[in-house]
Amino acid sequence: MRRAGPADLDDLMALEARCFSAADGLFNRRQLRYQLASPRCAWFVAGRFEGAACLLLASNGRDRWGRLYSLAVDPAHRNKGIAKRLLATSFAWFQEQGVQVMRAEVKSTNLAARRLYADLGFVEHEELPNYYGLGTSGIKLYRRM
Numbered sequence: 001m002r003r004a005g006p007a008d009l010d011d012l013m014a015l016e017a018r019c020f021s022a023a024d025g026l027f028n029r030r031q032l033r034y035q036l037a038s039p040r041c042a043w044f045v046a047g048r049f050e051g052a053a054c055l056l057l058a059s060n061g062r063d064r065w066g067r068l069y070s071l072a073v074d075p076a077h078r079n080k081g082i083a084k085r086l087l088a089t090s091f092a093w094f095q096e097q098g099v100q101v102m103r104a105e106v107k108s109t110n111l112a113a114r115r116l117y118a119d120l121g122f123v124e125h126e127e128l129p130n131y132y133g134l135g136t137s138g139i140k141l142y143r144r145m
């Protein structure tokens with residue numbers, strides 16, 4: 001597990017394309033380049049791009065929180081505990097940054113991710129109708145660090 005940098009742009013784009021369809025909302029090159037350079041963002045990569053997680057530090061002036069912005073494991077490497085390891089690394093990074101609450105969103109139909117998050121202490125607290133497009137709801141989650 002290691003933190004990615006600007007030189008990982010192409011490999012991260014390729015991993016995202018293996019894990020998500022265009023309808024899921026893939027990051028484009030410009031967004032990824034910005035994320036890799038931003039001090040408020042961290043990408044962590046497992047192995048040789050077997051999986052990756054994108055984390056953001058967010059605030060609204062008064063409150064600070066961490067956001068899980070993307071989590072993806074290559075279909076060829078699923079069910080081997082990689083997502084759990086990426087999330088353990090994410091928790092450690094947020095704790096280092098003084099973050100006390102981590103937030104995430106998930107498609108309500110994504111049962112694998114919902115179970116993963118529940119296993120790791122996330123609480124589902126709000127439904128987001130049409131969050132992923134018309135007729136596809138999301139669920140807002142949080143986890144105290």
Ligand SMILES: CC(C)(COP(=O)(O)OP(=O)(O)OC[C@H]1O[C@@H](n2cnc3c(N)ncnc32)[C@H](O)[C@@H]1OP(=O)(O)O)[C@@H](O)C(=O)NCCC(=O)NCCS
Pocket residue numbers: 019051071072073074077078079080081082083084085105106107110111112113115116117119
């Ligand atoms: C969801 C995803 C990240 C899981 O990655 P993974 O490395 O296979 O997950 P892990 O091996 O660490 O599994 C951890 C837990 O996730 C849950 N899980 C994973 N796959 C599952 C499945 N197919 N069905 C039900 N639960 C599942 C289980 O709780 C599992 O714990 P267990 O092994 O003790 O049963 C992966 O399937 C993925 O990249 N999917 C496409 C992208 C995506 O949906 N990202 C999350 C969007 S918010």
